[in-house]
Amino acid sequence: MDTSVLATSFSVDLPAWVPDELADWPESLPTLDDRMRLVNRLASRNPAEGNGGPFAAIVTERESGRIVSVGVNVVLASGLSSAHAEVVALSLAQTRLGSWDLGAADRPALDLINNWRPCLQCLGSTMWSGVQRLVVAGSGPECEDLTRFDEGPVRDDWAEQFEARGIEVVDGVRRAEAVEVFAEYGRRVGAGAATVYNARGTGPR
Ligand SMILES: [Zn+2]
Numbered sequence: 700m701d702t703s704v705l706a707t708s709f710s711v712d713l714p715a716w717v718p719d720e721l722a723d724w725p726e727s728l729p730t731l732d733d734r735m736r737l738v739n740r741l742a743s744r745n746p747a748e749g750n751g752g753p754f755a756a757i758v759t760e761r762e763s764g765r766i767v768s769v770g771v772n773v774v775l776a777s778g779l780s781s782a783h784a785e786v787v788a789l790s791l792a793q794t795r796l797g798s799w800d801l802g803a804a805d806r807p808a809l810d811l812i813n814n815w816r817p818c819l820q821c822l823g824s825t826m827w828s829g830v831q832r833l834v835v836a837g838s839g840p841e842c843e844d845l846t847r848f849d850e851g852p853v854r855d856d857w858a859e860q861f862e863a864r865g866i867e868v869v870d871g872v873r874r875a876e877a878v879e880v881f882a883e884y885g886r887r888v889g890a891g892a893a894t895v896y897n898a899r900g901t902g903p904r
Pocket of ligand 1 (some may be wrong): 783784785817818819820821822
């Protein structure tokens with residue numbers, strides 16, 4: 700074959716508005732409530748900025764709350780269907796730390812903080828990243844019902860599967876605020892101002 704036609708690398712960029720937003724936040728966020736407030740803020744801004752869906756994630760040190768990385772969904776901006784907020788945040792944390800293992804014993808314990816239960820893809824990405832705790836605003840049907848995104852055939856015992864691998868799960872931080880972000884996105888979809896990409900079938904619900 701003519702190998703010159705093959706792509707040989709890909710990259711994902713954090714949109715420029717994200718560092719601008721972070722300039723107004725401290726380097727460390729002491730409480731889970733503070734950390735989720737930032738995640739919900741980023742998730743709310745992301746669709747309006749045209750990058751992708753209403754999803755954001757950050758990696759922080761568990762004890763200090765120091766922000767290690769930030770991710771938003773950039774599927775539309777990057778043209779890559781895997782560029783979900785969790786993949787972006789985890790990959791940027793691993794790039795910053797120079798390691799594929801965010802659970803290495805010589806570093807502070809790290810959390811992934813996310814504005815909802817990850818989708819089928821991102822449950823795997825999170826599980827294999829090495830983070831020791833996953834913190835979500837919620838995990839019920841509200842995300843799919845309000846945004847119309849397809850989160851995939853996630854097992855009912857997904858949280859138990861994480862716990863069985865030594866990854867703690869915390870659910871229900873600033874839940875109502877996260878639901879309102881999804882409701883706002885649903886209104887944008889209804890008004891023709893937002894896209895529900897690649898959700899060609901929702902399967903059995
Ligand atoms: Zn995902």
